[in-house]
Amino acid sequence: MKKVSVLGCTGSIGTQALDVIEHSSSLCAYAIAANKSVDEVEKIARKFKPAFVAMYDEDAAKDLKVRLSDTSVKVLSGIEGVCQAACVSDTALTAMSGSVGILPTLAAVKEGKEIALANKETMVCAGDIINCEARKSGSKILPVD
Numbered sequence: 064m065k066k067v068s069v070l071g072c073t074g075s076i077g078t079q080a081l082d083v084i085e086h087s088s089s090l091c092a093y094a095i096a097a098n099k100s101v102d103e104v105e106k107i108a109r110k111f112k113p114a115f116v117a118m119y120d121e122d123a124a125k126d127l128k129v130r131l132s133d134t135s136v137k138v139l140s141g142i143e144g145v146c147q148a149a150c151v152s153d154t155a156l157t158a159m160s161g162s163v164g165i166l167p168t169l170a171a172v173k174e175g176k177e178i179a180l181a182n183k184e185t186m187v188c189a190g191d192i193i194n195c196e197a198r199k200s201g202s203k204i205l206p207v208d
Contacts (some may be wrong), residue, residue: 064141065207066093068115068148071158071165072107073100076181076208080156081107094148096159096167105130115139117148119163146170156207159181165189175200 067084071077072095084090092111096171097104099120108116108131116131117139118124124140131138139147142163149155149167156179159167164182169189173196180186185193197204 065090065154066152067091068094068096068152068155068171069158070096070117070145070155070162070164071148071181073084073097073103074158074160076158077156080158080179081111084111095151096145096148096161098159101126101130108134108136115148115151117144119145119159122136122146130167131190141148142166150174154175154179157185158208160184162188165193168192169196172196172202172204173200176201178202178204181206 067090069077069080069092084092092113093130094115095107095113096117101123117193122139124138128129129137145167155171155175157164162184164185168184168185172193
């Protein structure tokens with residue numbers, strides 16, 4: 064079973080990825096991340112039962128932690144939490160909007176993870192750095208958008 068981190072799980076690409084994962088026998092949503100959509104993320108977490116959920120917004124993470132206290136899901140917060148969520152799986156789908164996706168993508172690349180990149184701002188703003196680190200770590204970057 065291939066573990067996937069879906070960063071940006073409430074957006075268009077993230078929800079499509081989760082649909083693919085739901086119908087796959089070889090993929091699992093091991094970690095998910097979003098900005099602050101607590102209601103949506105709670106529903107996703109209860110459905111997919113990931114090991115980790117990261118919320119970029121720290122107040123949202125506090126709320127989600129209370130809501131998911133009856134589960135074994137570990138709730139992470141802030142950019143550090145999103146970076147951690149990016150690194151715990153075999154593949155990180157980076158679909159967070161804007162420059163927020165740079166640090167989690169870079170963290171996963173440094174760990175040698177496979178990257179399914181749906182965030183073009185990451186390459187526009189930090190492509191040289193990302194590509195250099197990918198060459199060092201052997202990380203594969205696959206465009207998905």
